[in-house]
Amino acid sequence: MTQKFNVGDSVQFVYNNEHFVGTIKECPIRKDWYKVLRDDGGTLSILEHSLAPAPALVKVPQFVADYIEDAKKGVYNTLAAAFNCHTKNWDVSSWLQNFDDLDGLDYDKAYKNQELFARAWLDGYTVEKEQLYYVKMPFLTWNEDSVDLETNWAYLQHGARSGETRMAATNKEFPSNDFKSRLSEKTIKAIDERYWAFAVPVEEENKK
Numbered sequence: 733m734t735q736k737f738n739v740g741d742s743v744q745f746v747y748n749n750e751h752f753v754g755t756i757k758e759c760p761i762r763k764d765w766y767k768v769l770r771d772d773g774g775t776l777s778i779l780e781h782s783l784a785p786a787p788a789l790v791k792v793p794q795f796v797a798d799y800i801e802d803a804k805k806g807v808y809n810t811l812a813a814a815f816n817c818h819t820k821n822w823d824v825s826s827w828l829q830n831f832d833d834l835d836g837l838d839y840d841k842a843y844k845n846q847e848l849f850a851r852a853w854l855d856g857y858t859v860e861k862e863q864l865y866y867v868k869m870p871f872l873t874w875n876e877d878s879v880d881l882e883t884n885w886a887y888l889q890h891g892a893r894s895g896e897t898r899m900a901a902t903n904k905e906f907p908s909n910d911f912k913s914r915l916s917e918k919t920i921k922a923i924d925e926r927y928w929a930f931a932v933p934v935e936e937e938n939k940k
Contacts, residue, residue, distance in 0.1 A: 737766060742786035747908050752776075753786050771856065778895060790851045791860040793825045800853055811853045815846075823918075864914040865931040869899060887912040888927060889917065897923055912937075 741756045749888045758767035764780045799821055803814040825846035828849060830841040875882045886899040914934055920927050
C-alpha cells in the first residue's frame, strides 16, 4: 500500500475541534497512523484519513512578518485585533491599504494584500526576498587618449550604523563592489527621494 504522506510534508488536520498545521515527523508508526509535529511544538499521532495537505504558504514582506510575530506575542493576539490596529504601524497600514502618496488607494491590490495578511496569520508564511538596489549616477571625465569626454559612474555608499552617505567613483578598469551599497527602496528614499531616479536592481547591474 502506497503511503499518502512522507516525512517532512506539511499537513493540516482538526483535533479536539481545533485546526492545526504541522509536519509529518514519522510515518507510518503503525498502520495508517502518522506522527505529526504541530507548529506549536507538540506531537500527535493522527490517522491518515484525518490529514490533508497544508495550503501553500504565502509570501509577505519582512515588516509584515515582524508585525504578525509581535502582535501574536502582545495584546493584539487575534487576527481581528491585529488587523484593526494596523494603523499603529505605518508600513503595515500602507501595505494593507496599498496606499500610494501619488495614486491614492488601489482597492483591488488592497483586497489582495488583506487576504495575504489573513492567510499568513492563520496558515503561516514565508518572507519574500527584498529587492535591493545600487544608486548609480553618471559623471563626465576627460579622456586624454580619445581627447573627448566620457561617462563614468559613481555609486552611493551608505553607512548603516553611522547613517553617513557619500558618492564613490569607480572606473571601467577597476570595477569593485566595494564602492557600492546594496539598499532597499525604503532606505534610498529615506536618505533622499531624488536618489530613487538613479536606482538600479543589484541583479541587473551585476550581469554587466
